[in-house]
Amino acid sequence: xxxxxDVAVFLLCIVVVATAINCVNAQNDTPENKSCYxxxxxxxxxxxxxxxxxxxxxDASCATGELKMKLEKLMHxx
Numbered sequence: 001x002x003x004x005x006d007v008a009v010f011l012l013c014i015v016v017v018a019t020a021i022n023c024v025n026a027q028n029d030t031p032e033n034k035s036c037y038x039x040x041x042x043x044x045x046x047x048x049x050x051x052x053x054x055x056x057x058x059d060a061s062c063a064t065g066e067l068k069m070k071l072e073k074l075m076h077x078x
Contacts, residue, residue, distance in 0.1 A: 032069075036062035 037058050044054035 030066065033062050033066050036065060 040058035040061055041054050044057055045051070049057075
């Protein structure tokens with residue numbers, strides 16, 4: 001019985017994580033993020049880096065920049 005509950009909890013966790021990832025990806029499709037990503041990718045590939053490396057680097061960099069802008073907007077929203 002305990003094993004069935006463990007499996008059910010594990011599957012539920014997988015569903016929750018997958019949903020969270022989809023929500024984050026949907027939020028990052030703003031025009032600002034798209035232009036950031038395109039510029040970063042062009043620069044990264046121009047340096048001779050591979051597609052996968054550039055995709056991961058630019059995703060992280062642009063998402064961080066967008067989060068920073070959102071936080072600054074919230075902090076200065078008086």
